[in-house]
Amino acid sequence: MGFAFSIGHGAVGGSRLRKTLLRHFGVSPGEIATAGRQFPITARVDIQSALEDLFKPRTGTKLLGILSPNQHEVPALANTLAGAYFPIDAGPLQRDEIDVGEAIPVRCLKNGLWLSRDKDLPFAIMMAPGGRFGLRTGVQVEIAVPAGERGAQFSQEFFRELELLVGQGRTYRGRIISLEGHIDPLGGGSMVKVHRLAQINRDSVILPDKTLEVLDHNVAAFMKAKEQLKALQFQTRKGILFYGPPGTGKTYTIHYLASQLKNHTTLLVTAEQVGLLGEYFRLARFLQPSMMVIEDVDLIARERTHMHGPGEEVLLNKLLNEMDGLQEDAEVLLILTTNRPEQIEPALVSRPGRVDQAIEFPLPDEEGRAKLVKLYARGLEISEELMELVVSRTKGVSGAFIKELMRRCAQFQIESSHGNVLTQSAVDAAMEEMLFAGGALNRRLLGGEGAVQITSQVTRLSS
DSSP, X not given: OOOEEEOOOOSOOOOHHHHHHHHHHOSOGXXXXXXXXXXXXXGHHHHHHHHHHHHTTOTTOEEEEEEOSOTTSOOOHHHHHTTOSSOOEEEOOOEEEEOOSSSSOEEEESOEEEEEEETTEEEEEEEEEEEETTEEEEEEEEEEEESXXXXXXXXXXXXXXXXXXXXXXXXSTTOEEEEEOOOOTTSOOOEEEEOOOOOOOGGGOOOOHHHXXXXXXXXXXXXXXXXXXXXXXXOOOEEEEEEOSTTSSHHHHHHHHHHHOTTSEEEEEOGGGGGGHHHHHHHHHHTOSEEEEETTGGGTSBOGGGOOSHHHHHHHHHHHHHHXXXXXXXXXXXXXXXXXXXXXXXXXXXXXXXXXXXXXXXXOOHHHHHHHHHHHHTTOBOOHHHHHHHHHHTTTOOHHHHHHHHHHHHHHHHHTTOTTBOOHHHHHHHHHIIIIITHHHHHHHHTOHHHHHHHHHHHHHHO
């Protein structure tokens, strides 16, 4: 939302920038009006490009750097023009290196002030980090124009052009990103992190056939039918819950979807970033089509009777309100994951329109374990007999356990100098270390408790 007001007479300040602005406008502070827009933090590079395009045909435009004595608040032209006690001032141009997922980062202005004219109408544009108390949650663009109808009309037209150009920007579209949210006492703040995940093909997604069928129908097939559904006035937003024991492939499947939905921007939300939920949903709308992932959603959406304070309920209500706030035609795929579905608040999962489909990720069956062993054996050769033994001894474990098992098998194989043909002695040593040498705690850490009984039986039979 924008805001507009006329500058009144405040405390008399004497910053160089204030004097420069008054010379540029040629009027008193009370005859200048400002308006502003705040854009998402992901629009930073696109805003700079858009402003450069808008000023390119305007000869005589000056670009100044700005310095703010108060790094915890968004700098404002209003304060400087009014002669506030802590006004912003002119300074050197400051630039940051912004990672946008390319080989070379983009150099982007940290802030800037453009002084220009539209024929005989003077105006100023300031771009600066948006947010409060050192937490960056956007980019602030402010315009100052002479008060009056002409100035107001120009500022509205300028913002329309700017918003159109920014909306066409592709800086983070199709990327996999998260917000690195932290409060920096010196004024740093939330920045965008681009994740470079390995491309994952469908053959490496080892799940039961029924799980894959439901997944494909609710993601790939839904995306193909999306435009036709929209034409029939059905909603195109969708919520899916992945649930199952740890290590069963929920996160891996998300990486697979991210690599397949190349025209979607993927936003990854972890438990420590729940304070930025509002900004994530804002980005999901801004960068749509998008896929927003909230992992371990039970940490912020546990059943109300299990909450430990009002702060947890505030986060839950924030999540529910943001989900309800998505328009029906929003092209947003929301994926939630949990290892403890029984602890999730019913208000989240019992209302169509918030979560439309739950997909179970069970522990791998015999066929799944065989596929996982082959997948994670990588450069190791494994005989059919040894394959059957490993599959039988890993009943009740997760895919993550099998991945770690094969890595340790490879290490024991290397240490014994037995080449690339996996031996049973390497398997026995790896199983012993993972299931017994570290005790019960190690088994819980590795998710191998289900394999202890069957392994003990096999060991007794072979001895």
